[in-house]
Amino acid sequence: MNIFNDLGTITALLLTVAVFSGFFKQNPVYRFAESLFIGVSAGYFAVIWYFSIIKPAFQSAVNGELLILVPFMAGLLLFLPSNNDTKYSKLRFLPAAFIIIVTTAINIPVYFSAFIQEMIRTSVIPLISYDKSGNLQADTTINAVLSIICVTSAMLFLVARHKNNNRFVNTTGEIGRFFVLVAIGSAFAYTLLSRLILFMGKIEFIINATRFKF
Amino acid sequence: MKDSIRNIFALFTKIPHWVLVLPVIFLTLLHYASFFDTNKAAEKAEKKSELYVSPNESDMKVFKIIEEIPADSKVLILVNYGPESKYELEPAMSALIGKLAEKNIGIAFATMIPNGIESAFTAVEKTIETGSFGKKRFVYGHEYTHLGFIVGGSIATYLIANNFDEVRERDIFNSSIDFRQPMMNNIAKISDFSAVFEFSSQTFDGIPGLVSLAVMLKDKELKKVAFCSSDMLPAYIPFRETLYLDGLVGGFRSISLFIHEFQPSIIIEKQYSILSAILLYIIGIVILSNLSKLIAKDKK
Numbered sequence: 001m002n003i004f005n006d007l008g009t010i011t012a013l014l015l016t017v018a019v020f021s022g023f024f025k026q027n028p029v030y031r032f033a034e035s036l037f038i039g040v041s042a043g044y045f046a047v048i049w050y051f052s053i054i055k056p057a058f059q060s061a062v063n064g065e066l067l068i069l070v071p072f073m074a075g076l077l078l079f080l081p082s083n084n085d086t087k088y089s090k091l092r093f094l095p096a097a098f099i100i101i102v103t104t105a106i107n108i109p110v111y112f113s114a115f116i117q118e119m120i121r122t123s124v125i126p127l128i129s130y131d132k133s134g135n136l137q138a139d140t141t142i143n144a145v146l147s148i149i150c151v152t153s154a155m156l157f158l159v160a161r162h163k164n165n166n167r168f169v170n171t172t173g174e175i176g177r178f179f180v181l182v183a184i185g186s187a188f189a190y191t192l193l194s195r196l197i198l199f200m201g202k203i204e205f206i207i208n209a210t211r212f213k214f
Numbered sequence: 215m216k217d218s219i220r221n222i223f224a225l226f227t228k229i230p231h232w233v234l235v236l237p238v239i240f241l242t243l244l245h246y247a248s249f250f251d252t253n254k255a256a257e258k259a260e261k262k263s264e265l266y267v268s269p270n271e272s273d274m275k276v277f278k279i280i281e282e283i284p285a286d287s288k289v290l291i292l293v294n295y296g297p298e299s300k301y302e303l304e305p306a307m308s309a310l311i312g313k314l315a316e317k318n319i320g321i322a323f324a325t326m327i328p329n330g331i332e333s334a335f336t337a338v339e340k341t342i343e344t345g346s347f348g349k350k351r352f353v354y355g356h357e358y359t360h361l362g363f364i365v366g367g368s369i370a371t372y373l374i375a376n377n378f379d380e381v382r383e384r385d386i387f388n389s390s391i392d393f394r395q396p397m398m399n400n401i402a403k404i405s406d407f408s409a410v411f412e413f414s415s416q417t418f419d420g421i422p423g424l425v426s427l428a429v430m431l432k433d434k435e436l437k438k439v440a441f442c443s444s445d446m447l448p449a450y451i452p453f454r455e456t457l458y459l460d461g462l463v464g465g466f467r468s469i470s471l472f473i474h475e476f477q478p479s480i481i482i483e484k485q486y487s488i489l490s491a492i493l494l495y496i497i498g499i500v501i502l503s504n505l506s507k508l509i510a511k512d513k514k
Contacts, residue, residue, distance in 0.1 A: 044328070045328055048328040048331070048363060049328075052328075052362070052363050052365050053365055102369065103367075103368060103369065103419065106368050106369060106372050107368055107419055107421070109429065109430075110368070110421055110425075110426050110429045110430070111421070113429045113458075114421060114425050114426075114429055114453065114456070114458060115452075118453070118456040118457060118458065174508065177508075178504055178505075178508060181500070181504045182497075182500060182501060182504060185496075185497065185500030185501075185504070186497055186500065187445075187448050188496075188500070189493055189496035189497055189500065190444040190445055190447055190448075190465065190493075191444070191445040192496060193444050193466060193489055193492060193493055193496075194299065194302060194443050194444040194445045196238075196242060196489065196492065197301050197302045197444075197466065197485075197489065198298065198299075198300070198301050198302070199242070200242065200245055200246075200301065200485065201300065201301025202301075203246055204246075207246070
């Protein structure tokens with residue numbers, strides 16, 4: 001790649017460096033890149049929403065599908081003034097309520113099947129696992145035992161938060177607290193890693209972009 | 215004895231926080247140093263290096279599903295990630311596209327997030343650039359198509375599962391998918407695809423998109439494989455052994471392994487080793503700090 005022939009690469013490179021300059025301190029270059037990013041994102045989303053929703057809906061209405069006017073009117077209701085003294089202002093809750101009801105109706109079976117039914121089914125796993133030839137599978141067995149200890153102790157942590165004098169509950173609850181914190185810490189570590197990969201990718205992009213070919 | 219253990223942990227708590235970040239910076243810098251080496255090595259000899267992990271049962275299941283997709287069939291790929299997870303998921307998607315293209319499998323892309331529109335095209339470009347699938351042509355409308363942005367989160371998932379033909383009459387360029395695209399011939403409903411893949415960096419109403427789709431699907435035979443970013447792993451992992459996900463490639467370990475298997479031309483080994491070291495270090499710090507807090511509390 002020749003950097004001088006690729007205006008897009010130069011722009012991307014300069015903007016990447018401008019954003020990274022914010023690591024040191026707030027500066028006009030960083031603020032410019034930040035504002036540009038927000039502006040471009042807003043513009044991009046506006047165009048996407050226009051071409052994905054408004055334009056097809058308009059075309060449908062023009063083609064005689066007048067049913068599309070119902071969601072259109074519902075959308076307009078959201079712009080009613082929020083002052084409750086106005087006569088019809090409460091109508092603005094109708095579309096919002098409809099969206100919540102429909103989303104909930106769709107999600108309830110999904111939540112029930114995925115989070116309750118399947119979770120219970122997969123939790124009742126054999127504690128000791130064997131492979132096809134009858135040998136003990138150490139990793140799966142350790143995993144199952146650890147899962148049971150972690151789940152039980154984490155649940156007892158919630159019980160131990162209320163005042164009680166049971167020493168077993170308190171001690172197990174403390175172990176559960178440790179597991180909860182380690183789980184949160186691991187999730188945090190994975191999120192951090194995810195961002196580090198992004199950072200590494202951007203640095204690689206800079207390295208590639210600035211590798212001149214004379 | 216007990217006091218000396220407490221004193222050791224007390225020392226740990228006195229370390230300034232900024233010092234703890236230094237090893238992460240060091241390891242990250244090591245990656246850039248190794249980046250030049252790996253490129254040189256790749257140019258000099260086509261030597262396949264080794265990844266220091268072996269695939270487990272779950273990884274093997276994904277490999278098997280992909281290998282078993284019949285040649286000349288069609289698959290759907292839901293691209294639910296944007297630039298925020300590009301460097302994590304794009305190499306995996308590129309590897310999958312390459313593998314499917316090798317077997318002449320048609321690919322229909324669709325996205326449920328606005329940011330995902332471009333992601334599919336950039337992954338296709340990357341695959342063509344690497345040229346690793348040995349195919350002379352990879353033409354839009356014939357070998358692959360983009361069905362565009364399907365609006366509505368979990369409602370969109372419901373529509374894809376039940377009214378796919380009505381939701382997708384036209385592609386992203388507003389061309390009719392019935393008449394102008396051989397790629398979509400004989401595809402009227404979602405179960406006409408051989409498999410559904412999702413590349414995801416977010417959930418919809420707290421539920422992974424593919425899981426939601428799987429619950430609503432009447433066809434339980436359709437193979438479903440999710441690829442998720444590291445930060446999404448806690449949301450996807452509970453469904454790994456369930457009926458709703460036939461395979462899960464989540465987090466940098468599985469993704470590195472997948473790329474290593476299907477597209478070894480992308481050298482990922484050193485990045486994997488360094489990121490593993492960083493992950494171990496962070497988890498070590500988390501465990502040590504929790505232990506030290508627990509012991510300090512015990513002392514009080």
